[in-house]
Every structure is written in C-alpha cells, then in structure tokens.
Amino acid sequence: MTKTEHVIMELTVNNHPGVMYNITGLFARRAFNLEGILCGRAENTNTSKMYLLIKNDNRIDQTIKQLEKLYDVLSVSICSDCDVRVFDNISKLIKLK
C-alpha cells in the first residue's frame, strides 16, 4: 500500500442511521472503488467524519462529485495530510482475528 496508489477521502456527514448505507450504496451502484472505511462521530456536533481509502484512479473526480450530491454529505475533500498507514493497521487487526 503506497501513497501514490491510494488516496484518503475525508467526508463530513450528518450523523444519523442510514448515512453509511447511502455512501457505500453509491460506491456499489456506480462501481467506484472502495478499499477501506474509518468512521467516527465528531465531538459535540451532529456530524460524523468518514475517511475512505480509495484507489487513485481517473474516477476520483466523478466520485467526489457524486458524493457531494448526497444530501447527508456536508463536505468532501482529498485528505493531503492523512496517514494512509492507519488503514494498514486495520488490516493487521483483521489478520490477527
């Protein structure tokens, strides 16, 4: 997993049941690539932060535009200072089990 191969997309979303369904559904039905998801509630807000590990291919612009159209997605950006290795640690965790 190298940095050039993948990017991390940072999403701010409304925190309510069904948001995850909305986002993963979009990736599935548009055949966008999705390698990993990290999600957590932002403190003292009604929003959550979502980090998506995505292959750095030519569909990224279209992926961002489609995500921005979702009602519960408040912002989308490519995270430049996120450490891709956090996802490596997750895969280690999964392997351990």
Add this chain to the structure above:
Amino acid sequence: MKCNGAEIVIKLLEEQDIQKLAGIPGGCNLPLYNALSKSRKIQHILARHEQGAGFIAQGMARTTGKAAVCFATSGPGVTNLLTAIADAKLDSIPIVAITGQIPSFLLGTDAFQEVDTFGLAIPITKHNFYVSSAKDLFHIIPEAFRVAEEGRPGPVIVDIPKDVQLEELEIDNWPAHVTKSDSNLLKNNSIDINDIKKIAQMINESKKPLLYIGGGILHSNSSNYLREFAKKSNIPVASTLMGLGCFPSDDKLSLGMLGMHGAPYTNLILRETDLLIAFGVRFDDRATGNISEFCPKASIIHVDIDPAELDKNKLTKFSVAADIQIVLKELIPLIKEDGREEWSKEVATIKKSNPLPVTDYYNFYQPINLIRQIGSLLTPDTIITTDVGQHQMWVAQAYPFQHPRTLLTSGGLGTMGFGLPVAIGAALANPSKKVVCISGDGSILMNIQELATLADHNLNITVIVINNGGLGMVRQLQELFFDENYIATKFECKPDFTSIAKSFGLKGYDLKDDKNPSNTLKRILSESGPCVINIPVDSKEMVMPIVPPGAGNHEMIGSE
C-alpha cells in the same frame, strides 16, 4: 390547538399549494387519509395501482415543472410505487412520495406489510426522509419539496410510521410558512461572466457549431432563449428524446432527435460539427452511440446544472455547472449575428440527401405516416404522452412538436405502462388542454387498470393503441441481432381494446378494416372526453434507422 402528525402533513401540503394528489389508502397511511378527508383544498385522485399514482404525480410534475405528490401505504404499496419513482429519478422529475410505514415500535420485526422503504429508496431517489417524530414534519415536508425542485430536480420519498402520523402535538403558533431559501438559489445561479465570455468566444470562432440540447432546457424553462440564441447565430439544433418540443420541429435549424433512432442526416451532421454546444444533456448512450466515435471533429462545450454530469461520459473542452436559462440570457448579447452560409449549405445538403426512410404516403396504417396524420389533426398545444417501444420512437421521429412540455415520455428508465397514468396526471393539471396517449398493445396492458381512474374523472384524454399484436421493439431486435429467432414477442391473446374501453364506461373505437380511416380518425380526434382507439399496424414494421449496440451513430442500419 391539538394536531396529529397526519393533520400536520396535510396542512403543510396545503401550504405547498398542492391541489390534487394521487394515491391509494392502506393500513399504514389511514391517519393521513383521515386528515385528508377534512381538507378543503386538496382533491384526492384514487389510482388503481400505486405505480399509477406515481405516474399520475409525474404527469402533473412534467407539465407544470412543480413537485407533485403521491401517497402509498407500507409494504406492497411502496414496492408498487418504486418503478414510478425510479422513472422520475432518471428523467429528473420532481415528485414527493409520502408513504405510510408500520408503527416505529414494530420496525425491524418483519411485521405485516413491513418493507425497508429507506433502503429501497436510496438508489432511486434524490433523497429520502424517515420521520421519527411529528415535530420533525415542520422541517422535513418543506425540505422534501425544496430538494425535489431545486437544482437538478428529482423524486423524494418521505416515509412516516403510523404512530408518528397519530402522534398529537400541542401547537400554540403554527410555524410561519418558510419560503424557498434564496441562498441556495443564488449559489446555483451565480455564474462567472468570464466563463460566458469564453463560451461566446468559442462559438463566435467556430465555423460549424451545433447545439445538442436535452431535458435541462425543459427544466430551466429556457426554450424561448434557446430559440433566440440558435436563430441569432444560425446554429442547428439536435435534441435528445427529453428535449423534443424545446425547439420547433418545423424550423429550418431543427435537426430533430439524434442517436439510436435519430434521422440519418442528424447523426451525419453531428460528425461534421467542429463545436458541439451541449446544453442540459448528459451524453446518454442512446443519444451518443459509441461515445468515442461521437462528434469526432468537435470541441465540446458542456453546460448542465449538475456538476457530476460534466466530464462524466465524455471529456469536454470547456464546461460550466449552471442553470442553462441564466447562461443563455448572458450569452445571447455576446454571440455575433451570423448567417453561417457555408455551414447552413452543408447542413442543408446532408439533410436533403439523408432523410428518414421514405414511407408509403398513401398507406394510412404505415406507422410514420400514421403519426404524421395524428400530428396534423391535433393543435400544437395538445399534450402527447407515449409508452415505451416502437410507437414511442415513431412519435419521436415524426410528430411535429412545437412547444416544451407537450411530449411526456419515459426517456431514461424506458418504462412500459407510463403513458396512460401520466396522461391522467397531465389532464388533471391542465384541464383546458387535450391529452393524447399514444401507446402500443404491449405497453397499454401494463397499467390498463388506470382506465378506471380515467373514467372516474371523465378527463379529456384520447388513448391511441398502435396495435401490432406483440412486443414490436423486442421483435425488431430479435430480427436484426438474433437471426430472426423470435421468442416471446408475439401475443396469442389479442384483447379487444374497444370492448375493454366500453367495459370501463369509456368510448371505444377500432380502425381495423375502416373504409376511410383518415376521416374516422379526424372525427374521433375532434371530439372531447375520454376514449380509446385501436389502430392495427403490420407486425413487421420496424423503427428505422437504428444504430446497433456498440456502434458509432454514423453506422446506422436502414438509413436508405
């Protein structure tokens, strides 16, 4: 004052100026119907199938441009509605569907008539709301209308559990009616004048510009500006199925419909343009054919209100996400008046030598000829709805559309059964206009129960069944691409549509073996009130030309 959730919904719908809504009651939306019975402002239209209700709402929305409403109960009510919702999504039609849900405390128990409306709705709506308490309705209902109508329109589902419909609130002050937020409109409508200048420059420098227009012109109500724009600089106009009517078909700049069943000259002229001006279109595969062969000599300018459509299927030279109407208004003064003699001459030459396949003008029952005759007998403000299949393409090729919103057809999803209920919705929203549903004997059977709704309201709708005894479009594909191996495309039972109409209490006519079918048709079309006309055509008739799947638009079959 005390109000329950259902009463709040009805009052909020009244505030949205909803006067008619279609639906079917059931166990889980009974409180909504109970509240609706007390409304003096909203008339309920009882459909006979929830899909019919969804399409009736579409008929209202497609002709007015405003979000229309339908009701369905939980479970099968919802699943029946889904096709009409998905259809609205693909064609960007604003509708608000309000569905009953089982009581929230039973949710997830596989209760009677429970279905995951939220999950089912996600991929086929613009957005959907689950209402978990009655007080949320004050926000959600106006928000549903805003989402449905704003930007690129689309369908919204509001799912309300029965206990929320019954939940009583003590309301001291009814919240003020929130008008549609101007801030969002501004956001969508602000355009950079430098972008407009750049577009104008590209057009002014182009030798062979061509307009490729679609549903976006319709939704932004900009067909008048489009005409002014095209005329000023003599730019020919090719339209998608959704855009038909936005530009007068008898204008010399009109190239009709492009793509899979476009006229030969339309697709050939597209090959010659050096600048494709794509306004309110999405480069759909039925319009472009093999996308890599689409307009090979052209730079592309793309304007659409949905940023996700820009550079989605085809890379453009320049693109802007904006409301077409605003772009056209700014653009018109900046483009030069130009006769474009050379380009006009080339277009005229290609047009003349590559017409739609010649038809037997004297044969009443020849489909293209038949559509032209129907067109000549109706006024330009008549609203035409179609179903899906050969008759739909014959209408698209040959009907002389003059005005926007006079063709209502299922473009993106291609839903058979669309025509009749959409005609009912159109007639309800346009009581002074005549509505003609042109259907086929395959399609009409897919929502024929709505003849009952038509009879209930005695609307001015003529249903024309172009009857070839089977599934003609599929038969055509089997003939051309599956070695004439016909399967499941010929009907054994051929119902008598005249008798069917009469059994619903409507007038029915059959032009089979009529000695003077032209005169009979003229007489029937001059009458008002609901009726069904059966017109037999040869089952071997095909829609020509056709671009084979995967081929470039210039590689059409049957263009001679």
